[in-house]
Amino acid sequence: MRTLFALLALMVPLAALAQTPAPYTSPEVHADRKVTFRIQAPRAAEVTFEGDWLLPGDKPRLTAGDKGVWSVTLGPLPPGVFIYSFKVDGVPTPDPLNPDVKLRARSAGSFVRIAGDTPAFWDTRDVPHGAVEINWHRSAVLGQTRQVFVYTPPGYAKSKRKYPILYLMHGRNGTAADWTQAGLINDVMDNLIAEKKAVPMIVVMPWLHALPFDAPLMQNNDAFADYLVKDVVPMIEAKYRVRGDRANRAVFGLSMGGTAALTIGLRHLDLFSQIASYSTGGGKGDIEQRVAAALDHAAETNSRLRLLWIGCGRQDTFFAHNEALAKTFADRGLRVTFHPTEGVHNWTLWREYLHETAPLLFH
């Protein structure tokens, strides 16, 4: 039997290791910043396209061509990093030829990067680089081992100083890798720190799904809040060199994580003094109920808060909701910054918001 395998193996040319090169490329970014996306699907009847920069309802179709390769050319796109995926006869799939995969809680996507004429705030520049560390720790609250991603600023490893700390949350279809993969936290922070626009800080990025993916959102929010406060904060602040007081602790998040930032931050003013929510999708009533004490004692809340910031894109399905939430907070007496911008519910906006709000921290 062993000999048979050996003989069979000798008959297979070693070149078998090299897969047959694909007869096409994808994505192909053209000089005018249009992009051609392709996927080989010879037996498909329909291939549609999803891009995180598209308005709701905008579902481009691909056209079949030679060798079963479907394609569509979109754009021109602005410089940036965008997420896309295909639906082949209704089945969601990332781009098989693109190694730059966006991990999601459901149905992975792919990234395409469009370079501009000059480096943008999210581009990798020749500045000192921080790092992102993946920590595994046992959560007593959840009874499981979980990942927490942690950005440390340039020079952290060789330094003795203590740093302020930002807890930064991803959205519903995300993972603990989100702010690294899609938020480009390392480049955004490295560039801000190099330009002295932000102070060097540690950024902690936990995994928000405390309950199974389909669990009710606010039930998950509350379980996550308990996990963050009881397990993540003590574990992280025992390991990293942090200042460890509320003046040097912030909590930010996007979408589902924006709801987490607001509800955790305003309920734990003993821990946090700076709060930002990007494009929250949590129910307004649900949020108000959880932060009732902070709203009922607005003057005291204001005296303890250095930053309460709510941003949302005008083309986001949740824009009116964010506007109404900020108005309620203001009407109840909270000193809140509402920051509406053009944009949809995507990482382009959230990178911009991080770039705008990280400089507000820890002064």
Add this chain to the structure above:
Amino acid sequence: MRTLFALLALMVPLAALAQTPAPYTSPEVHADRKVTFRIQAPRAAEVTFEGDWLLPGDKPRLTAGDKGVWSVTLGPLPPGVFIYSFKVDGVPTPDPLNPDVKLRARSAGSFVRIAGDTPAFWDTRDVPHGAVEINWHRSAVLGQTRQVFVYTPPGYAKSKRKYPILYLMHGRNGTAADWTQAGLINDVMDNLIAEKKAVPMIVVMPWLHALPFDAPLMQNNDAFADYLVKDVVPMIEAKYRVRGDRANRAVFGLSMGGTAALTIGLRHLDLFSQIASYSTGGGKGDIEQRVAAALDHAAETNSRLRLLWIGCGRQDTFFAHNEALAKTFADRGLRVTFHPTEGVHNWTLWREYLHETAPLLFH
């Protein structure tokens, strides 16, 4: 216009944030360690299955059921962590319902974890945990910014000691995340260190594709070797607390990375004293040519080498190739350990090999 968006937004129920729960689950691990894999593809004519534990040519088919959900039940599988993917009418896709995605250079896959009755060497146990740090650095050799993953052992952050260092390479369809995602480096090393079977060490995991994915393998190997020696080693050893001598430096790798380990290690005995190759697929002649000097001066090579280890699974297409390579090395006078085992070309084997070879290091 702004009002129109606001009105439209108000009409969308907030529950839209919650996707419709999928009408099925996947993967479903049964008590008898059989696993049912499912994917919803109502318009597909054929769905096939690829699993990294299957023998070449074994391509199970899924059967269509209610609501267009295709399924197949396989196994029982041994305890372990396996990689699988679907082909829907020929289009490769990971499991859309499974958030645990295997990043690959081409066509991402999905992980399924089968628990045993007792914790295995790759399972997360309640022992002190190391961490994995993602570093970004500018490569002068390649003219681009690249990722390097680095495992640091438990206690590294608070310690002052210097550590030995293992450079550990992934295979062709992999990324710098491979040994973390699929090799479970943190759990394997944490467990070995907790049991005092391996000494605490730093493990450096670079990204092997120095050239585009379809470039000839040995051409890529040589470009990568140059990058590793000139850029990665100096960058890493300036940042981390390492002992920094050849007695405390090893180079291991799998498949394409096994070729890299052999060719880099045997050409750079000034840097490395311990070398292991798992399931190399590189051409025997190509490897021999690159390590000709080490073969020509076998006695001197032996005097400088503490470990030269070649392992391969008997059911691997490359088994005979590995056996022949080890024989040539021995015939030429090198002191080489050839370690054949049962197994195919997969991560189950490579985790086992890491578990067997890491304890051999740095005594």
